Amino acid sequence: MALFVLGDTHLSLGGSKPMDVFPGWNGYVERLETNWRKLVKPEDTIVLAGDISWAMRLTDTRKDFEFLQQLPGQKLIMKGNHDYWWTTANKMNAYLKAEGFDTLHILHNNSYSVEGYAICGTRGWLFDVGEPHDEKVMNREIGRLKMSLDAAEPGLEKLVFLHYPPVYTGTSAPLSFRLTNTRLPRLRKFKFIILINSR
Numbered sequence: 001m002a003l004f005v006l007g008d009t010h011l012s013l014g015g016s017k018p019m020d021v022f023p024g025w026n027g028y029v030e031r032l033e034t035n036w037r038k039l040v041k042p043e044d045t046i047v048l049a050g051d052i053s054w055a056m057r058l059t060d061t062r063k064d065f066e067f068l069q070q071l072p073g074q075k076l077i078m079k080g081n082h083d084y085w086w087t088t089a090n091k092m093n094a095y096l097k098a099e100g101f102d103t104l105h106i107l108h109n110n111s112y113s114v115e116g117y118a119i120c121g122t123r124g125w126l127f128d129v130g131e132p133h134d135e136k137v138m139n140r141e142i143g144r145l146k147m148s149l150d151a152a153e154p155g156l157e158k159l160v161f162l163h164y165p166p167v168y169t170g171t172s173a174p175l176s177f178r179l180t181n182t183r184l185p186r187l188r189k190f191k192f193i194i195l196i197n198s199r
Contacts, residue, residue: 001115007049014063017054036071044073045114050080050163058085058095069101076107079123080163109144111151117159118152124164
C-alpha cells in the first residue's frame with residue numbers, strides 16, 4: 001500500500017467553471033485520470049487536500065465525486081478554501097453513503113489509520129497580522145487540528161496534512177499555528193505534510 005496526497009483538483013464536471021481557461025490546465029481532468037491510474041492502486045490511500053470541486057452545494061458535487069469514486073484507492077477528503085459545498089461532517093457522510101461513494105471519506109475533526117500512520121489534518125488558513133477575522137478563523141483551525149490529532153489511534157505516528165501551508169515565501173503563520181506556541185506544545189513532535197497550494 002502507498003499513501004499519496006493531491007490538492008486543488010478544482011473539478012467542475014457538473015458545473016460551468018472549467019479550469020481549462022487557465023494556462024497549463026488544458027485537458028487536466030484527462031491527465032489527472034491517466035496519471036492517477038498509472039500510480040494509484042486499489043489498496044492505496046490518497047489524501048485530497050482541499051479545493052476538490054467548484055460545486056456550490058453538496059448535491060452539485062455528484063459528477064465530480066462519481067469521477068473520484070471510479071478512480072482506484074481510498075480517498076480522504078479535506079476542506080479547501082474553494083470547497084463552497086462543504087457542510088457538516090454528518091451531512092457529508094450521509095450524502096456519501098446514500099450515493100454509494102464508498103471510497104470517499106471526510107477528514108475533518110477526525111483521523112484515519114493507514115499503514116501504521118494516523119492521518120490527521122485541517123484546512124488551515126491565510127493570515128494577516130492584525131485582522132480580527134483571520135485570527136478568529138486561524139484559532140478555529142487550530143482547534144480542528146487539535147481534535148484531529150486527539151482522534152488519532154494511540155501509538156501510531158501522526159502525519160498532518162494542511163490545505164494552507166503554515167509557511168509562505170517571505171512570511172510565516174502565527175506562532176500558534178506553527179505549533180511553537182504554548183497552546184499546543186506537544187504537537188511539535190509530529191511530521192507535517194506541507195501542500196504547496198497552486199492558487
